[in-house]
Amino acid sequence: MRDFSQDHSALALNTATLGHNLDGFGAGWSPEQIIDACAARGYGGITFWRRELGGREAEIGDKVRAAGLQVVGLCRTPFLIGPLALPSDQQIMDDFYLSIDQAAGLGTDVLTIVTGGPEPGTKGVLDSQKILADRVARAAAYAADRGVNLALEPLNPATAGNRTCLMTAADALNVCDTIGAPNVGMAVDVYHVWWDTTLADTLARRANGRILGYHLCDWLADTTDILLDRGMMGDGVADLRALRSAVEQAGYKGLCEVEIFSAGNWWKRDPNEVLDVIVDRYRTCC
Secondary structure, three states: OOOOOOOOOOEEEEHHHHOOOOOOOOOOOOHHHHHHHHHHOOOOEEEEEHHHOOOOHHHHHHHHHHOOOEEEEEEOOOOOOOOOOOOOHHHHHHHHHHHHHHHHHHOOOEEEEOOOOOOOOOOOOHHHHHHHHHHHHHHHHHHHHOOOEEEEOOOOHHHOOOOOOOOOHHHHHHHHHHHOOOOEEEEEEHHHHOOOOOHHHHHHHHOOOOEEEEEEOEOOOOOOOOOOEOEOOOOOOOOHHHHHHHHHHOOOOOOEEEOOOEOOOHHHOOHHHHHHHHHHHHHHHO
Protein backbone atom coordinates (compact mmCIF):
# COMPACT_ATOMS: atom_id res chain seq x y z
CA MET A 1 0.00 0.00 0.00
CA ARG A 2 1.05 3.54 -0.63
CA ASP A 3 1.95 5.56 2.45
CA PHE A 4 -0.23 8.67 2.67
CA SER A 5 0.84 9.76 6.16
CA GLN A 6 3.30 12.34 4.81
CA ASP A 7 2.02 12.82 1.28
CA HIS A 8 -1.41 13.76 0.02
CA SER A 9 -0.54 14.36 -3.61
CA ALA A 10 -2.87 11.45 -4.53
CA LEU A 11 -5.81 13.14 -2.81
CA ALA A 12 -8.66 14.42 -4.97
CA LEU A 13 -11.83 16.33 -4.18
CA ASN A 14 -15.21 15.42 -5.60
CA THR A 15 -17.08 18.71 -5.53
CA ALA A 16 -20.16 16.95 -4.14
CA THR A 17 -18.29 17.11 -0.83
CA LEU A 18 -19.00 20.84 -0.82
CA GLY A 19 -22.67 20.32 -1.68
CA HIS A 20 -22.55 21.61 -5.23
CA ASN A 21 -24.30 18.67 -6.84
CA LEU A 22 -27.75 19.47 -5.40
CA ASP A 23 -29.77 22.66 -5.40
CA GLY A 24 -29.92 24.57 -2.13
CA PHE A 25 -26.77 23.14 -0.58
CA GLY A 26 -23.16 24.17 -0.21
CA ALA A 27 -21.42 27.52 -0.14
CA GLY A 28 -21.87 28.19 -3.85
CA TRP A 29 -18.19 28.38 -4.67
CA SER A 30 -17.32 28.75 -8.34
CA PRO A 31 -15.11 26.15 -10.04
CA GLU A 32 -12.30 28.71 -9.91
CA GLN A 33 -12.60 29.06 -6.13
CA ILE A 34 -12.52 25.29 -5.73
CA ILE A 35 -9.49 24.96 -7.99
CA ASP A 36 -7.57 27.67 -6.11
CA ALA A 37 -8.43 26.22 -2.70
CA CYS A 38 -7.42 22.70 -3.66
CA ALA A 39 -4.19 23.85 -5.28
CA ALA A 40 -3.27 25.90 -2.22
CA ARG A 41 -3.60 22.77 -0.04
CA GLY A 42 -1.66 20.44 -2.30
CA TYR A 43 -4.54 18.33 -3.55
CA GLY A 44 -3.74 16.24 -6.60
CA GLY A 45 -7.01 16.60 -8.48
CA ILE A 46 -10.71 17.45 -8.68
CA THR A 47 -13.80 15.67 -9.95
CA PHE A 48 -16.64 17.92 -11.11
CA TRP A 49 -20.36 17.42 -11.62
CA ARG A 50 -21.94 18.23 -14.96
CA ARG A 51 -24.20 20.88 -13.46
CA GLU A 52 -21.14 22.98 -12.57
CA LEU A 53 -19.71 23.19 -16.06
CA GLY A 54 -22.14 25.60 -17.71
CA GLY A 55 -20.72 24.96 -21.15
CA ARG A 56 -17.22 25.92 -19.94
CA GLU A 57 -15.73 22.42 -19.98
CA ALA A 58 -12.53 23.30 -21.83
CA GLU A 59 -11.99 26.50 -19.85
CA ILE A 60 -12.45 24.79 -16.48
CA GLY A 61 -10.27 21.84 -17.47
CA ASP A 62 -7.50 24.18 -18.58
CA LYS A 63 -7.68 26.09 -15.29
CA VAL A 64 -7.35 22.85 -13.32
CA ARG A 65 -4.26 21.80 -15.24
CA ALA A 66 -2.74 25.29 -15.08
CA ALA A 67 -3.02 25.05 -11.29
CA GLY A 68 -1.02 21.82 -11.34
CA LEU A 69 -3.99 19.53 -10.69
CA GLN A 70 -5.65 16.69 -12.59
CA VAL A 71 -9.27 16.55 -13.69
CA VAL A 72 -9.87 13.15 -12.15
CA GLY A 73 -13.35 12.54 -13.44
CA LEU A 74 -16.82 13.80 -14.28
CA CYS A 75 -20.07 12.90 -12.51
CA ARG A 76 -22.10 11.55 -14.13
CA THR A 77 -24.04 10.01 -16.98
CA PRO A 78 -27.82 10.22 -16.78
CA PHE A 79 -29.55 7.27 -15.17
CA LEU A 80 -29.43 4.72 -17.97
CA ILE A 81 -32.36 2.62 -16.76
CA GLY A 82 -35.07 2.56 -14.15
CA PRO A 83 -37.79 4.83 -12.77
CA LEU A 84 -35.53 7.90 -12.55
CA ALA A 85 -34.31 7.65 -16.14
CA LEU A 86 -35.49 9.84 -19.00
CA PRO A 87 -38.66 8.57 -20.73
CA SER A 88 -37.22 7.10 -23.93
CA ASP A 89 -34.17 5.21 -25.11
CA GLN A 90 -33.36 8.04 -27.52
CA GLN A 91 -33.40 10.67 -24.78
CA ILE A 92 -31.29 8.52 -22.50
CA MET A 93 -28.70 7.87 -25.18
CA ASP A 94 -28.61 11.50 -26.32
CA ASP A 95 -27.83 12.64 -22.78
CA PHE A 96 -25.34 9.80 -22.38
CA TYR A 97 -23.47 10.97 -25.48
CA LEU A 98 -23.62 14.56 -24.21
CA SER A 99 -22.04 13.52 -20.90
CA ILE A 100 -19.24 11.81 -22.84
CA ASP A 101 -18.68 14.99 -24.86
CA GLN A 102 -18.55 17.01 -21.65
CA ALA A 103 -15.96 14.66 -20.14
CA ALA A 104 -13.84 14.92 -23.27
CA GLY A 105 -14.17 18.70 -23.30
CA LEU A 106 -13.11 18.85 -19.68
CA GLY A 107 -10.10 16.72 -20.49
CA THR A 108 -10.80 13.87 -18.11
CA ASP A 109 -10.61 10.22 -19.06
CA VAL A 110 -13.18 8.94 -16.52
CA LEU A 111 -16.95 9.39 -16.69
CA THR A 112 -18.87 7.82 -13.80
CA ILE A 113 -22.02 5.81 -14.46
CA VAL A 114 -24.69 5.58 -11.75
CA THR A 115 -26.98 3.16 -13.50
CA GLY A 116 -30.47 3.74 -12.18
CA GLY A 117 -32.71 1.13 -10.61
CA PRO A 118 -34.67 -1.80 -11.99
CA GLU A 119 -36.46 -1.06 -15.24
CA PRO A 120 -40.21 -0.51 -14.78
CA GLY A 121 -42.10 -3.69 -15.54
CA THR A 122 -39.20 -5.96 -14.56
CA LYS A 123 -38.47 -7.83 -11.35
CA GLY A 124 -35.09 -8.30 -9.73
CA VAL A 125 -32.01 -6.84 -11.42
CA LEU A 126 -30.81 -9.28 -14.07
CA ASP A 127 -33.07 -8.02 -16.86
CA SER A 128 -32.08 -4.45 -15.99
CA GLN A 129 -28.41 -5.37 -16.12
CA LYS A 130 -28.94 -6.64 -19.67
CA ILE A 131 -30.54 -3.34 -20.71
CA LEU A 132 -27.73 -1.45 -19.00
CA ALA A 133 -25.07 -3.51 -20.79
CA ASP A 134 -26.71 -2.84 -24.15
CA ARG A 135 -26.82 0.93 -23.63
CA VAL A 136 -23.25 1.16 -22.34
CA ALA A 137 -22.00 -1.06 -25.18
CA ARG A 138 -23.65 1.22 -27.73
CA ALA A 139 -21.79 4.24 -26.33
CA ALA A 140 -18.44 2.62 -25.55
CA ALA A 141 -16.82 3.11 -28.96
CA TYR A 142 -18.04 6.72 -29.09
CA ALA A 143 -16.42 7.29 -25.69
CA ALA A 144 -13.21 5.54 -26.70
CA ASP A 145 -12.87 7.77 -29.76
CA ARG A 146 -12.95 10.74 -27.37
CA GLY A 147 -10.48 9.28 -24.87
CA VAL A 148 -13.12 8.64 -22.23
CA ASN A 149 -13.39 5.55 -20.01
CA LEU A 150 -16.77 4.59 -18.57
CA ALA A 151 -16.78 3.64 -14.88
CA LEU A 152 -19.74 1.58 -13.67
CA GLU A 153 -20.32 2.31 -10.00
CA PRO A 154 -22.07 -0.31 -7.86
CA LEU A 155 -24.17 1.27 -5.11
CA ASN A 156 -25.18 0.16 -1.65
CA PRO A 157 -28.10 -2.30 -1.79
CA ALA A 158 -30.21 0.16 0.20
CA THR A 159 -30.40 2.28 -2.97
CA ALA A 160 -31.39 -0.55 -5.29
CA GLY A 161 -35.07 0.34 -5.51
CA ASN A 162 -34.57 3.32 -7.80
CA ARG A 163 -30.88 4.23 -8.16
CA THR A 164 -28.96 1.08 -9.08
CA CYS A 165 -29.07 -2.41 -10.51
CA LEU A 166 -25.43 -3.02 -9.51
CA MET A 167 -24.84 -3.72 -5.81
CA THR A 168 -21.47 -5.44 -5.76
CA ALA A 169 -18.15 -5.35 -7.54
CA ALA A 170 -19.11 -8.70 -9.03
CA ASP A 171 -22.27 -7.17 -10.50
CA ALA A 172 -20.26 -4.38 -12.12
CA LEU A 173 -17.61 -6.72 -13.46
CA ASN A 174 -20.26 -9.08 -14.86
CA VAL A 175 -21.65 -6.20 -16.90
CA CYS A 176 -18.12 -5.21 -17.95
CA ASP A 177 -17.58 -8.78 -19.16
CA THR A 178 -20.84 -8.70 -21.11
CA ILE A 179 -19.86 -5.45 -22.83
CA GLY A 180 -16.27 -6.50 -23.50
CA ALA A 181 -14.99 -3.01 -24.26
CA PRO A 182 -11.50 -2.06 -23.02
CA ASN A 183 -12.64 1.40 -21.91
CA VAL A 184 -15.43 0.11 -19.63
CA GLY A 185 -14.51 -0.58 -16.01
CA MET A 186 -15.75 0.20 -12.54
CA ALA A 187 -15.45 2.70 -9.70
CA VAL A 188 -15.12 1.50 -6.10
CA ASP A 189 -16.84 3.77 -3.56
CA VAL A 190 -16.30 3.08 0.15
CA TYR A 191 -19.86 4.11 0.97
CA HIS A 192 -21.29 1.49 -1.31
CA VAL A 193 -18.99 -1.51 -0.81
CA TRP A 194 -17.63 -1.28 2.75
CA TRP A 195 -19.99 -4.05 3.90
CA ASP A 196 -19.06 -6.57 1.17
CA THR A 197 -16.88 -9.30 2.69
CA THR A 198 -16.26 -10.75 -0.79
CA LEU A 199 -14.87 -7.52 -2.24
CA ALA A 200 -11.14 -8.19 -1.85
CA ASP A 201 -11.44 -11.65 -3.37
CA THR A 202 -13.58 -10.42 -6.25
CA LEU A 203 -11.18 -7.61 -7.09
CA ALA A 204 -8.11 -9.85 -6.80
CA ARG A 205 -9.57 -12.47 -9.13
CA ARG A 206 -11.44 -10.35 -11.62
CA ALA A 207 -10.57 -6.64 -11.65
CA ASN A 208 -7.64 -7.03 -14.07
CA GLY A 209 -6.84 -3.32 -14.20
CA ARG A 210 -10.51 -2.35 -14.63
CA ILE A 211 -10.76 -0.17 -11.50
CA LEU A 212 -11.07 3.36 -12.85
CA GLY A 213 -11.70 5.25 -9.61
CA TYR A 214 -11.64 4.94 -5.82
CA HIS A 215 -14.01 7.11 -3.76
CA LEU A 216 -13.49 7.90 -0.07
CA CYS A 217 -15.91 8.69 2.75
CA ASP A 218 -17.28 6.65 5.68
CA TRP A 219 -20.48 4.94 6.76
CA LEU A 220 -21.86 6.38 9.99
CA ALA A 221 -23.08 3.78 12.47
CA ASP A 222 -26.29 5.74 13.04
CA THR A 223 -26.79 7.18 9.57
CA THR A 224 -29.98 9.22 9.26
CA ASP A 225 -30.28 9.38 5.46
CA ILE A 226 -29.04 6.75 3.02
CA LEU A 227 -28.24 9.33 0.35
CA LEU A 228 -27.31 12.50 2.23
CA ASP A 229 -25.64 11.44 5.50
CA ARG A 230 -22.22 10.12 4.56
CA GLY A 231 -19.44 10.39 7.10
CA MET A 232 -16.02 11.98 6.95
CA MET A 233 -13.25 9.41 6.85
CA GLY A 234 -12.64 8.09 10.36
CA ASP A 235 -16.09 8.95 11.69
CA GLY A 236 -17.75 5.68 10.76
CA VAL A 237 -17.43 1.92 10.64
CA ALA A 238 -15.72 1.29 7.28
CA ASP A 239 -12.29 -0.36 7.36
CA LEU A 240 -10.69 2.22 5.11
CA ARG A 241 -7.18 0.81 5.04
CA ALA A 242 -8.38 -2.71 4.28
CA LEU A 243 -10.54 -1.38 1.45
CA ARG A 244 -7.71 0.61 -0.07
CA SER A 245 -5.41 -2.38 0.27
CA ALA A 246 -7.87 -4.49 -1.74
CA VAL A 247 -8.18 -1.81 -4.41
CA GLU A 248 -4.44 -1.26 -4.70
CA GLN A 249 -3.62 -4.97 -4.72
CA ALA A 250 -6.00 -5.22 -7.67
CA GLY A 251 -3.79 -2.75 -9.53
CA TYR A 252 -5.29 0.67 -8.83
CA LYS A 253 -2.66 3.40 -8.39
CA GLY A 254 -4.74 6.47 -9.22
CA LEU A 255 -5.99 9.32 -7.11
CA CYS A 256 -8.29 8.78 -4.13
CA GLU A 257 -11.39 10.92 -4.48
CA VAL A 258 -13.26 12.20 -1.42
CA GLU A 259 -17.01 12.23 -2.11
CA ILE A 260 -19.19 13.07 0.90
CA PHE A 261 -22.91 13.76 0.65
CA SER A 262 -23.71 15.37 4.01
CA ALA A 263 -26.67 17.74 4.02
CA GLY A 264 -26.87 17.95 7.80
CA ASN A 265 -23.18 18.35 8.63
CA TRP A 266 -20.33 18.92 6.20
CA TRP A 267 -22.35 20.84 3.63
CA LYS A 268 -23.19 23.37 6.33
CA ARG A 269 -19.54 24.10 7.17
CA ASP A 270 -17.08 26.57 5.71
CA PRO A 271 -15.53 24.84 2.68
CA ASN A 272 -12.08 25.88 3.91
CA GLU A 273 -12.63 23.86 7.07
CA VAL A 274 -13.92 20.88 5.09
CA LEU A 275 -10.90 20.89 2.80
CA ASP A 276 -8.50 21.10 5.74
CA VAL A 277 -10.19 18.27 7.63
CA ILE A 278 -10.07 16.10 4.51
CA VAL A 279 -6.28 16.47 4.29
CA ASP A 280 -5.87 15.51 7.95
CA ARG A 281 -8.21 12.51 7.76
CA TYR A 282 -6.68 11.35 4.49
CA ARG A 283 -3.25 11.25 6.07
CA THR A 284 -4.35 9.65 9.35
CA CYS A 285 -7.30 7.38 8.49
CA CYS A 286 -7.09 6.27 4.87
